[in-house]
Amino acid sequence: MVVWDLLGYETVGRAKRDQEGQAINAQITISLDIPDVRVLDIGQNDRGDCTITVESTLEGTKCRKCGREIRELHGVDEWITLRHLPILSRRVYIRVRPKRYRCPWCEGGPTTTQQLAWYAPKSPHTKAYEKYLLLQLVHATIEDVSIKEEIGYKAIEAIVDRWISGEVKWAEVKRVQILGLDEIALKKGHRDFVVIVTARSATGEVRVLAVLPDRKKQTVRQFLEAMPKRVKRAIRTVCTDMYEGFTMRSRKC
Numbered sequence: 001m002v003v004w005d006l007l008g009y010e011t012v013g014r015a016k017r018d019q020e021g022q023a024i025n026a027q028i029t030i031s032l033d034i035p036d037v038r039v040l041d042i043g044q045n046d047r048g049d050c051t052i053t054v055e056s057t058l059e060g061t062k063c064r065k066c067g068r069e070i071r072e073l074h075g076v077d078e079w080i081t082l083r084h085l086p087i088l089s090r091r092v093y094i095r096v097r098p099k100r101y102r103c104p105w106c107e108g109g110p111t112t113t114q115q116l117a118w119y120a121p122k123s124p125h126t127k128a129y130e131k132y133l134l135l136q137l138v139h140a141t142i143e144d145v146s147i148k149e150e151i152g153y154k155a156i157e158a159i160v161d162r163w164i165s166g167e168v169k170w171a172e173v174k175r176v177q178i179l180g181l182d183e184i185a186l187k188k189g190h191r192d193f194v195v196i197v198t199a200r201s202a203t204g205e206v207r208v209l210a211v212l213p214d215r216k217k218q219t220v221r222q223f224l225e226a227m228p229k230r231v232k233r234a235i236r237t238v239c240t241d242m243y244e245g246f247t248m249r250s251r252k253c
């Protein structure tokens with residue numbers, strides 16, 4: 001049996017006895033990778049997926065009308081369920097009831113739902129899971145990922161759409177050793193291709209830097225030119241399945 005000891009939550013260690021009657025300590029610790037939450041419960045649904053119930057530990061929100069910080073709790077919204085990163089190949093769902101606050105200054109006392117940084121409004125996934133899916137798309141197709149993750153084609157396209165932006169918080173980007181540029185074909189729609197830009201650090205960690213709206217040379221060039229010198233200098237290889245001809249050394253991967 002695996003017992004998850006999640007971020008900010010102490011589980012009681014459980015042990016399973018094997019045939020010889022010896023206790024096997026099978027407890028592991030996995031970070032939930034979600035800030036500002038308290039885990040209330042860990043369970044399993046009918047399919048054997050892991051369900052983690054959490055509550056926000058943040059207090060207050062900004063009034064949607066006047067923008068002021070409000071702290072008068074009005075209650076909680078309906079449950080929302082968000083797919084999160086898998087644990088040991090199991091699907092994981094986070095359940096949360098968003099908090100709602102009332103504004104004492106605005107006329108009629110309108111209420112505002114607290115928005116948390118780790119999921120986008122109306123998205124059925126956590127941002128961490130969406131980033132994970134984007135990474136799965138590298139060297140794969142949307143169909144591949146759709147089958148592997150058991151998630152609809154359109155849902156993945158919607159995620160790709162949501163993440164399209166050439167903007168990168170470069171201050172948060174550590175030393176990039178290998179820059180990856182992978183074009184992803186989309187079905188007929190308003191776009192044919194997007195480019196997923198990934199960064200591999202010296203320690204081998206790979207992360208998605210950006211999703212570019214098309215595969216035009218100009219778009220890619222603009223992205224590369226906007227890259228700070230510090231980052232550019234450290235890059236040893238540009239790994240791409242696209243055309244060659246960047247200013248930096250590139251190779252087909």
Ligand SMILES: [Zn+2]
Binds near residue numbers: 066104
């Ligand atoms: Zn207000």
